[in-house]
Amino acid sequence: MPRYTPSKIESRWQAAWEKDDIFKAVRSADKPKYYVLEMFPYPSGRIHMGHVRNYTMGDVVARHKIATGHNVLHPMGWDAFGMPAENAAMATGGHPRDWTYGNIADMRAQMKPLGLSIDWSREFATCDPEYYGQQQALFLDFLEAGLVYRKNAVVNWDPVDMTVLANEQVENGRGWRSGALVERRELTQWFFKISDHSEELLEALDTLDNWPAKVKLMQSNWIGRSRGLQFAFSTLDAPEGFDRIEVYTTRPDTLLGASFVGISPDHPLARALEREDPEVAAFVAECRKGGTTEEAIETAEKLGRDTGIRVRHPFDTAQELPVYIANFILMDYGTGAIFGCPAHDQRDFDFATKYGLPIPPVFLPDEDHADRLDEAYVPPKTEKVFYIRGFAGDTHQTGEKAIDAAIAFCEENGVGQGVTKYRLRDWGLSRQRYWGCPIPVVHCDACGVVPEKKENLPIELPYDVTLDVPGNPLDRHPTWRDTECPACGAAARRETDTMDTFVDSSWYYARFTAPHAETPTRLEDAEYWMNVDQYIGGIEHAILHLLYARFFARAMHITGHLPASAVEPFDALFTQGMVTHEIYQTTDERGRPVYHLPEEVTDGKLADGTEVQIIPSAKMSKSKKNVVDPLGIIDRFGADTARWFVLSDSPPERDVEWTASGAEAAYKHLSRVWNISDRIAGMEENAQGTGDEDLMRAMHKTIHDVTVGVESFGFNAAIAKLYAFTATLQKSQAGQDSQREAIMTLAQLMAPMTPHLAEDIWAMQGGEGLIATAPWPVADEAMLVDDTVTMPIQINGKRRAEIKVRADMPKDEVEALALGHEAVIRTLDGAAPKKVIVVPGRIVNVVA
RNA sequence: GCGGGCGUGAUGGAAUGGUAGACAUACCAGACUUAAAAUCUGUUGGGCGUAUGCCCGUGUGGGUUCGACUCCCACCGCCCGCACCA
Numbered sequence: 001m002p003r004y005t006p007s008k009i010e011s012r013w014q015a016a017w018e019k020d021d022i023f024k025a026v027r028s029a030d031k032p033k034y035y036v037l038e039m040f041p042y043p044s045g046r047i048h049m050g051h052v053r054n055y056t057m058g059d060v061v062a063r064h065k066i067a068t069g070h071n072v073l074h075p076m077g078w079d080a081f082g083m084p085a086e087n088a089a090m091a092t093g094g095h096p097r098d099w100t101y102g103n104i105a106d107m108r109a110q111m112k113p114l115g116l117s118i119d120w121s122r123e124f125a126t127c128d129p130e131y132y133g134q135q136q137a138l139f140l141d142f143l144e145a146g147l148v149y150r151k152n153a154v155v156n157w158d159p160v161d162m163t164v165l166a167n168e169q170v171e172n173g174r175g176w177r178s179g180a181l182v183e184r185r186e187l188t189q190w191f192f193k194i195s196d197h198s199e200e201l202l203e204a205l206d207t208l209d210n211w212p213a214k215v216k217l218m219q220s221n222w223i224g225r226s227r228g229l230q231f232a233f234s235t236l237d238a239p240e241g242f243d244r245i246e247v248y249t250t251r252p253d254t255l256l257g258a259s260f261v262g263i264s265p266d267h268p269l270a271r272a273l274e275r276e277d278p279e280v281a282a283f284v285a286e287c288r289k290g291g292t293t294e295e296a297i298e299t300a301e302k303l304g305r306d307t308g309i310r311v312r313h314p315f316d317t318a319q320e321l322p323v324y325i326a327n328f329i330l331m332d333y334g335t336g337a338i339f340g341c342p343a344h345d346q347r348d349f350d351f352a353t354k355y356g357l358p359i360p361p362v363f364l365p366d367e368d369h370a371d372r373l374d375e376a377y378v379p380p381k382t383e384k385v386f387y388i389r390g391f392a393g394d395t396h397q398t399g400e401k402a403i404d405a406a407i408a409f410c411e412e413n414g415v416g417q418g419v420t421k422y423r424l425r426d427w428g429l430s431r432q433r434y435w436g437c438p439i440p441v442v443h444c445d446a447c448g449v450v451p452e453k454k455e456n457l458p459i460e461l462p463y464d465v466t467l468d469v470p471g472n473p474l475d476r477h478p479t480w481r482d483t484e485c486p487a488c489g490a491a492a493r494r495e496t497d498t499m500d501t502f503v504d505s506s507w508y509y510a511r512f513t514a515p516h517a518e519t520p521t522r523l524e525d526a527e528y529w530m531n532v533d534q535y536i537g538g539i540e541h542a543i544l545h546l547l548y549a550r551f552f553a554r555a556m557h558i559t560g561h562l563p564a565s566a567v568e569p570f571d572a573l574f575t576q577g578m579v580t581h582e583i584y585q586t587t588d589e590r591g592r593p594v595y596h597l598p599e600e601v602t603d604g605k606l607a608d609g610t611e612v613q614i615i616p617s618a619k620m621s622k623s624k625k626n627v628v629d630p631l632g633i634i635d636r637f638g639a640d641t642a643r644w645f646v647l648s649d650s651p652p653e654r655d656v657e658w659t660a661s662g663a664e665a666a667y668k669h670l671s672r673v674w675n676i677s678d679r680i681a682g683m684e685e686n687a688q689g690t691g692d693e694d695l696m697r698a699m700h701k702t703i704h705d706v707t708v709g710v711e712s713f714g715f716n717a718a719i720a721k722l723y724a725f726t727a728t729l730q731k732s733q734a735g736q737d738s739q740r741e742a743i744m745t746l747a748q749l750m751a752p753m754t755p756h757l758a759e760d761i762w763a764m765q766g767g768e769g770l771i772a773t774a775p776w777p778v779a780d781e782a783m784l785v786d787d788t789v790t791m792p793i794q795i796n797g798k799r800r801a802e803i804k805v806r807a808d809m810p811k812d813e814v815e816a817l818a819l820g821h822e823a824v825i826r827t828l829d830g831a832a833p834k835k836v837i838v839v840p841g842r843i844v845n846v847v848a
Numbered sequence: 849g850c851g852g853g854c855g856u857g858a859u860g861g862a863a864u865g866g867u868a869g870a871c872a873u874a875c876c877a878g879a880c881u882u883a884a885a886a887u888c889u890g891u892u893g894g895g896c897g898u899a900u901g902c903c904c905g906u907g908u909g910g911g912u913u914c915g916a917c918u919c920c921c922a923c924c925g926c927c928c929g930c931a932c933c934a
Contacts, residue, residue: 042934082934155932166932218852218929294930298849328849332931347849424931431932501934539928542852547931577927649860649872655927661873662860669872672887717862720871730888792867797915799867837914843866847914 004674006638006756013759014115022066022772023117025073027528034070035529036062037509039537039545040077043103043125044084047110049579049658050538052630053646055116057576057715058536060647060752062117064710067751067776073529075512076111076118078104078125081132081436082501083166089467096435097463100127110631114639115755117772122515126504131511132437133458134520135503139440140451141559147193150449153428154266156291157185161470164432170291177470184288189430190439190497194551198223198422201550210572212653215542222543224423226250229407230335231416233261233311236320239276242269245311245323248334248421252410253402254341256389257362259352261311261323262304262338266331273307273325280305280325287327294330302351303327314415315391326351332425342376349376362389363402427548429500434465434473436498444485444492453486459494472496505545506552509535509569510562521561530566539575546573574713577655579628579646586610628658637667640754644670647715647753669723670757673746676730677761680739689735698728699742700783706749707779715753722750740765745777793818794845795827803844811838818844 017023027033038058041051055076062074085096092099104125124131142148156165160178164187169176194201202223205216229252232244245261263270265287273280283305290296304324313319321339328347329338342352343361352359361373363385379385381399390397393405407418430439438459440452452459462480465473474480474496485492507520513529514522537545553569556562562569586596633642645666650656702725709718729742744765751758751771762771786807791814793801801823805814815836818824824846835847 039934044934079934083932084934164932167930168933170932214852221851222930224851292932295849298930300849427931433932500932502931505934538934539853540934541929543929544931545934651861654854654861656860659860659873665873668887675887716860716871720862723871790867794866794915797866797913802867835914837866839866843915845866845914 002678004671004757006640006670009760010113010115010638010640010756013756014112016759016770017115017117017772020770022770023072023074023119024121025071025075025119025529027525028071031069031071033073033529034062034065034534035073035513035532036065036534037075037512037532037536039535039541040079040505040508041107042082042084043078043080043100043107045103045106047107047630049628049630049642049646051111052114052642053579053652053656054536054538054576055111055114056643056646056753057574057652057713058534059114059116059643059755060710060715061534061536063752063755063772064776066117066773067748069775072117073512074116074118075122075515076116076120077123077508077512077515078107078127079501079505079508080104080125080127081498081504083433083435085435086433086467093468095463095465096467097127097461100125100435113634114630114643117755122512124511124515126437126501126508127435129458129460130516131508132504133460134511134517135437135499135507136440136452136457136459137454138507138520138556138559138561139499140454140457141561142192142555143441143451145555145559147555147558148429149191149193150188151191151426152186153189153191154184154292155187155189155432157183158470159183163470163472167291167293170293170296173290173296181289182291183285184290184292187430187432189428191426191428192551192555194427194548195422195424197551197554198225198424200554201424201547202422204550204568208568208570208573211570212573212575215539215546215573215575218542219547222424222547225420226423227403227407227418227420228252228334229410229416230419231314231410233314233321233339235323236310236312238269238309239272242272242309245269245337246335247337247339248419249339251341251344251399251403252406252416253387253390253392253399254344254362255313255339255406256315256391257341257343257360258313258321258339259342259348259357259360260340260355261321262326262329262340262351263307263323264329264331264336265325265327267325267329267336269307269309269323269337270325280307283325287325297328297330300327302347302354304351304355306355322357324351324355333423334421343373344376344378346376346378349373360389363387427500427502427551429503430497431500432472432475432496433498434461434467436501437504438474439495439497439499441495442483442485442492443495444488444490446490447485447487447492450485450487450492456486474498502545502548503552506549507556509549510553510556510566519561521556523561523563526561526566527563530562531569531571534572534574535570536574536576539577542575546570574652576652577650579656579658633663637663638670638756640670640757641667644719644754648719649716651716652713669726670754672730673726673750674757674761676726677743677747677764680736680743681764683736683739685736687736689733689738691732692734692738695728695732695734695738695742697783698725699745700779702749703745703777703779704784707776710752718749719753722746747771748774748777789841791818791841792843793821793824794843795824796848797845800824800827807841811840814838814840814844818846 036058038054062072065072080100085100088099089096156170158165158175158178158180160180161175165175170182173182175182202220202225205220208216228248228250230248232246235243235245265284270284274284287303290300304326307323307325309323310320311323313321340348340351342348342359359373366386384396384398387395392409393402410416411418438461440459442450442452444450462477465477467473481493481496483492483494509532510521510526514525549569553562554567557564557567630642641663645663646656649662702721705721706718744767747758747761748771758771788804789807790802790804792799801821803817815838828848833846833848837845
C-alpha cells in the first residue's frame with residue numbers, strides 16, 4: 001500500500017517550482033502587486049524553530065496572495081554585519097567575513113528544504129560591498145541634505161581594555177572580558193537628525209491602521225512628546241557665565257513646592273565646577289561609573305552633592321534653593337537641569353528624604369487632609385485636587401488645568417515659556433568596530449571633515465586585519481587609513497568608525513525592489529513594489545528597528561531615493577511570538593542546575609531513573625539545552641509537518657511550545673489526509689453515495705472559515721477548521737464526484753501551510769497545472785446559511801435550556817417560544833419575567 | 849526604575865460583551881490483532897447525584913452590565929523593550 005513519504009514528494013515539488021520559476025517577481029501591469037517581507041535573519045549559522053515559524057507565516061501569506069491573483073514579491077536576505085562575527089573571530093581565530101559567508105551558505109542550505117516561495121534571485125547580504133557601497137552613497141546624500149551631523153556622545157568605556165563596549169558587553173557595571181568597572185566617556189560621533197522628525201513620526205502613527213495598537217503606543221511613548229515650561233533660575237555665588245540655570249518641567253503647577261535644583265553630572269555647570277574643585281571632580285567621576293543604559297542609570301542608587309550654589313525662586317526671591325549635582329538627571333533630556341518637587345515625585349521625595357530637604361506639598365486630595373506626606377502624592381493629572389500652594393487657576397482643579405494655567409501665568413509674567421519637547425534623541429550611528437559599513441568620510445588637516453567622492457565608493461573593508469587584541473582593527477591597520485583629501489588632494493586619514501547595524505536594516509526592504517541597481521534604489525521599481533504590504537517580525541523590534549526604518553524612508557524620500565508614497569514603508573505589521581520548549585533540569589551535588597537534552601528524557605526520567613524537573617514554555621537557548629533543530633524534524637517528518645505544527649498550536653502573535661508529541665500528531669494528520677486522497681483516487685468514476693449535500697455544505701463553510709483565518713493571521717483557528725473538515729471527509733459516504741471535489745479543495749486550503757503535500761494530492765486527483773498557481777477556492781454564500789439555529793436560553797445569565805428555531809424567526813416569536821419552555825416555566829413559577837433579552841441568532845436571556 | 853504586553857482543564861489553546869473549554873496533545877476505555885505497533889471509535893474542567901438536574905470554575909480582589917475570559921480599577925506572576933545585541 002502506498003504511503004505518505006515527505007522526503008520523496010518534498011524534493012520533487014521543490015524541483016517543479018524551481019523549473020517553472022514561479023516565485024520570481026517581475027513587474028507587471030496585469031495583476032495587483034503584493035510585497036510580503038519577514039524581518040531578515042542574522043546569519044548565526046543555524047536556523048532555529050523561530051525562523052521556521054516566522055518564514056512559514058510569511059509563506060502562508062505569500063502563497064495565499066499568489067492564489068488570489070496577486071503579483072507577489074517575497075524576498076530573502078541577510079542582516080550580516082555585527083558583533084557576533086567579531087566575537088567568533090576572537091574566539092576561534094577566523095575572519096569575520098569568512099565566518100559570515102560560511103554561515104550564510106549553511107543557513108541558505110537549511111532554509112531551502114522548507115519549500116518557501118522566495119525569489120532567491122534577489123538575495124543579498126548587508127556585508128556585500130555592492131550593498132554597503134550603496135549605503136555609503138545614501139549616507140553622503142543624507143550628509144548633503146543636512147540629515148547627518150557630528151557631536152559628542154557618551155559611550156561605555158573599558159579602562160583596562162581601552163575600548164568602547166556595547167551595552168550587552170557590560171555586565172553589572174563591569175566589562176565582560178576585563179571585569180573592570182565601566183566608565184561613561186565622551187567621543188565625537190556621527191548622528192542622524194531623527195529628532196527633527198519627532199512630530200511627524202508621532203503624528204503619522206495614526207495613519208498606520210494595520211499596525212498592532214501596542215506597537216504604535218510603544219513608539220508614541222518612546223517619542224515622548226510633552227508640554228511643559230522652560231524657565232531660568234538666577235544663581236548666587238555661581239562661577240562666571242552661570243548666572244542662570246535653565247530648567248524644563250512638565251509640572252509647572254508644582255513650582256511652589258520646589259525644594260532644590262538638580263543638574264546632570266554632564267551639565268556645563270557641573271563641568272565647570274569639576275575643573276575647579278577636586279571633591280566635585282571625584283563625585284562626578286563616581287556618577288560616571290556604570291553603563292550608559294537608561295535602565296542602569298534609573299536603577300542605580302540615587303546620589304547627589306550640594307554644590308554650595310544657591311538659586312532664587314522666581315516667585316519669591318527671598319527663597320533660596322540649593323543646587324545639587326544628581327546622578328539620575330540625564331543631560332540628553334530637557335535642559336539637563338530640573339527643579340525637585342519632592343511632595344509630588346517619588347524620586348525627588350526619596351532624594352529630599354536622603355539629604356534632609358523640605359517637602360512642602362502643593363496640593364492635597366481635599367481640605368481635610370493633613371499636609372504631611374509619607375510618600376510622594378502623585379494622582380493622575382485628570383483628577384481634581386485641592387491646591388494649597390497654587391498660583392494660577394482655581395483652588396480645586398485637575399493637574400491638567402493647573403499646568404495650563406501655570407504656563408499661561410508664567411508667560412504673562414515673563415517667568416518662562418511653554419514649550420513642547422520630545423524624549424526621542426538623535427540616532428548615534430558611529431561604532432568603533434571593524435565588521436560594519438565604513439563611514440565614507442575623510443579627515444584632512446586643512447579641510448577638516450570631508451565627504452568621500454561617490455565615484456570612490458564602495459569604501460571597502462580591508463581583509464587583512466587581526467582581531468586578537470581589543471579595539472578597532474581599522475585604527476591599527478598599517479595602510480587602510482591613508483588616503484588623500486577629496487577636496488584638496490593632500491594626504492589625509494579615513495574615518496575608521498563604521499555604521500550601527502540598524503542602518504543596514506533600515507532600508508533593505510527598499511533595496512529588495514531593485515537589489516542589483518547601481519544606485520541605492522531604482523525609482524520605477526520602488527514605485528511599483530513599495531510599500532511592503534505585510535511585514536512580519538518579532539515584537540522585540542517594536543521600537544528601535546521600526547522607528548529607524550520609518551525615519552530612513554523619510555530621509556530616502558528627501559534625498560530622492562523613494563517616492564513620497566513610501567515614507568511609511570510598512571502598510572501592515574504583524575508581530576509573531578517565539579517558539580519555546582520545556583527545559584529538563586536536575587541539580588548537581590552543590591545544588592547548581594544541570595540541563596538535559598530532550599532526547600535524554602523519557603516519561604520525566606533520565607536513563608538512570610533520576611526524576612527530572614520540567615520547566616514549561618521557556619525560550620529556546622543552547623545553554624538550557626532545550627533547542628529543537630529544524631533539520632532533525634525535517635529529516636524525520638518532512639518540512640510540511642514542521643510548517644503545520646508551528647502554525648497549528650498557538651495563535652501566531654503568542655509563543656508556541658514545541659512538543660515532540662505535537663509534531664508527531666501533525667505528521668499523523670498529514671499522513672491521514674494523504675491516505676484519504678489515495679482512497680478517493682481509487683474510487684470508481686461516478687460512483688454514487690449518500691450525504692453529498694452535507695459534505696458540500698461542510699466544504700463551503702471550511703472554505704469560508706479558512707479564508708478568513710488565513711487573511712487575518714488566524715492560522716491556528718484555520719487549522720482547527722481543517723482538522724474538523726478532514727474528519728468529516730474521512731467519514732463521508734458521498735459519491736466520487738463530491739469526494740474528489742472535497743479532497744482537492746482541502747488540498748488547496750492546506751497549500752499555503754503544507755505546499756508539498758498539497759501539490760501531491762492535486763497531482764494524484766488529476767488537477768490541472770500546479771496547485772501553487774491554481775486560483776483560491778471561493779465559498780458559495782448560499783451554502784453557508786443554515787435554515788435553523790440552536791439558541792441557548794439563559795435565566796438570569798445562566799444557560800438553562802436551548803431551542804431550535806428558524807434562522808429568520810422574528811424576535812417576539814422567539815421570546816414566546818422561550819417563555820413557553822419547560823425550564824423557564826419551572827423557574828418563573830407563575831411570576832412574570834422582569835425582562836427578556838433576545839439577541840437574534842445568538843441568545844435569549846430571561847431575567848426572573 | 850520606566851514603557852508595553854500576557855495570564856482559561858493535566859498540556860498548547862478556542863470563544864464580534866451572548867451556550868467557557870472549539871481543535872489538538874496527554875490519559876483512559878473499546879474495535880481490529882495470537883500479541884504488539886499502526887489504524888479506527890468513544891470518554892474526559894472540578895464537585896454532588898440513580899437522574900430530569902444542581903453547585904463551583906477563565907491569576908487574585910473589587911466594579912460596570914440583563915449577561916464579563918472579553919470593559920474599568922487595584923494587586924500578584926511571567927515575557928518584551930529601555931537608544932552600542934540583532
